[in-house]
Amino acid sequence: MAIVHDSKKACAVNPLKMSQPLGACYAFLGLANTMPMMHGSQGCTSFGLVLLVRHFKEAIPMQTTAMNEVSTILGGMDNIEQAVLNIKKRANPALIAIASTGLTETKGDDVDGYLRLIRAKHAETLDGTEIVYVSTPDYVGAFQDGWAAAIKALVAAFVTPAETPVAGRIGVLPGAYLTPADLEEVRELIEAFGLDAVLVPDVSGSLDGHIPEDFTPTTLGGATLDDIRGLGACEHVIAIGEQMRGTTDALEALGVPCTLFDRLTGLAATDALVALLMRLSGKPAPARLKRQRGQLQDAMLDGHFHLGGKRVAIGAEPDLLFALSSLIAEMGGEVVAAVTTTHSPLLARVPTAEVLVGDLEDLETRAVGCDLLITHAHGRQAATRLGIPLFRAGIPQFDRIGTAHQLSVGYRGTRDLIFQLANIFLAHMHAHGPEDWPLPAEAVAVAQGQPVSGCACASSSCSVSDEVVIPIIPA
């Protein structure tokens, strides 16, 4: 439906995009007892860490190989070796997960090779700690690409086909845009059918804001290595977001049946998941799901008064853009401007005329005349200048708390999202004034007995006078 363009500008202004290694490390943060690490200069990690801390208001374990110009030129093997040994000594994690950066990719470090040598050299010391590596240059793709690449790397490293699947085990591969609350909702939906859900990665276990018993230097929870390995023994795997297609392809090649949902926001989208779960479990939908569906239907009926006809501008990563745009369209709104960060086959299906791979300046320009701006917290300046409300979606949201608990999937999530959007419109409802419905000059002229002019009538018998003086009506 949509035509997809790339921004033609040399200079990105007010970036919408974040980089691949950060997306990869965010995925690693959804793994239990893990230390994510960027192979780059210390700033790469520091920026990413601060961004996630400010979004989640949680401690973020994330390390760096602290490359300098000399080690970059000579190659980063020594730094990786030192880093791995240091992390092992100080935090003893089950997994050290490494993402490359623009710096080390420009140099061309062979990290897979380094790791084999390091592992062989320190076999005993490193016993009990797995190491995984993913290539994520900063100058290619965006956050969700890094997330997807990281999960694909985890599957490639740890998943082996199982002879017989474990009965009732359902794997879930969530896209980067799903919040901890979204993951909990998906888990509850699956468990409602008596099935077991294994989420990989699972940021709802690590970044949901719980208080641990003791201090821990690694992640506070998330998917375990056994969970990852267990993907091969799932009866079925549910992936959420087009970005997960590379991983589902890999799993299907191992003989694991997969279903990829391009979104789980909206009535039809949730119905599709529920239908699948009914089929997989052989059980009917529980009563509370039926109640929730009814509530969503009612929310849609109540909400359509406020969302119908509204002009919305959205800036988000492809999968989130698609989920939000689809809901806006399904509620009768119009997605007037859509800007995203990276390419995806999904973009062509976004219900709008044009999708631009660009920045927030592009979005701001296109959002003139819109009723609502939807993007991450960096849109706050644009929204102020445009004089329209901002609904925050995606990462980062550094100027809000509770971001981990924003829910937008399933019947309940969609219901609440509709309420939130509708309430923004209600709060900004335009109160009409006496000047809101002026008559066109022509109508006024006719009413005052002036000759008809500039008639819209196409008939040749309709004469048009050259000089028309419109009388000024006193206010």
Place this chain on the structure above:
Amino acid sequence: MDARVSAKIQSVFEEPACEHNQNKDEKARKKGCTKQLSPGAAAGGCAFDGAKIALQPIADVAHLVHGPIACEGNSWDNRNSSTSGPQLYRTGFTTDIGELDVIYGGEKRLFKSIREIIEKYDPPAVFVYQTCVTALIGDDIEAVCKRAAEKFGKPVVPVNAPGFVGPKNLGNKLGAEALLDYVIGTEEPEVMTPYDINIIGEYNLAGELWQVRPLLDALGIRILSCISGDGRYHEVAQSHRAKAAMMVCSKSMINVARKMEDRYGIPFFEGSFYGIEDMSDTLRQLARLLVQRGAPADLLERTEALIAVEEKRAWDRIAAFRPRLEGKKVLLITGGVKSWSVVAALQEAGLEVVGTSVKKSTKEDKEKIKEIMGEDAHMIDDMTPREMFKMLRDARADIMLSGGRSQFVALKAKMPWLDINQERHYAYAGYEGMVDLVREISKTLFNPVWEQVRMPAPWETPAVEEVC
């Protein structure tokens, strides 16, 4: 490495005004003040981060980052440096280079980006920041900036501090070097007064400069340029005409203060806005230097009179918290803020400082801490998060004041915590700032949530379980 950056780093390391440096032998001095980073156990930003922190508060300038999306996309609009006017510094500009730029070079994209910015935003100047990847592939940002400045008739300033040359602190100084090389002294002020000063190394975080400014205004002292908090390009360009300068204690811009003294004869002193006595000292020193440089001598008396009134007003307000705060134990972990100057204010409020960090303190600072806290002062050089957690959980402290990095160590130990580092949103400078700090401590300590979150869960209460 680019020979120019290399030479700059050497010159920054040889800083003669830094007593740290003067106490070292020849060999150690050459090595510089950069601690070797430990891979896998490092924290903190890179040189690019430091340069950007130092310069971005100049509010009317377009700050353009030449590099891949990470450097700007993951970090922009993330500091709370306030402006009283232009907002352009909060706009994120980056060349967002792609794979093809890495292969073919990014200079053309950089040049076009500068043109786009000037055409669309018409700022008084564009600052161009070098990053690791573009430095590694050999993009010559100095040459591009020179050409762009000629072509567009506007200052285009290269800031050559790619992340991989060192830590944040080095970047502060390299950023400052760009001001010395390309900005300071390039314009003349329309009006000069005997009361013109520069404040160097103050970033107006959370608007702290405005807690101090009314004091200077009242004395008739004019801030010709604050480098760089709430700064303007033209003010910085004219700052060489100041009569005196204050270098804010963090030393992040010691090279600017010292070189402006060498080049333009502007005497400077090292002062602090944190702590009541420090604030008073700072005002005294400013007045003394200005009078030495020809300002009327009555400035000294007026300054003393103002100090007397403002100190009393502050101490009275702080003492009012004494009944509430008496005996409460504070753990003070700071980086940039001089801990002893804050310790005095906390003690006046009746708080007991059970430990303070001395990681970045000088020898004199440590002496001063002993003087204030006694010989058995618990000075902490480097505390691991685990130790902090234990100390807080064992209730050896009632509240921790620290930077954002250790925030969650405290909160997860269910202990009161207050942010006193650079990402904070509260202003703690000047007399007002100390009163506010004590008020914030009181507010945090006595919040009823602490009692509630420490309550056992129903399933942890034996009585409830028995009933079941």
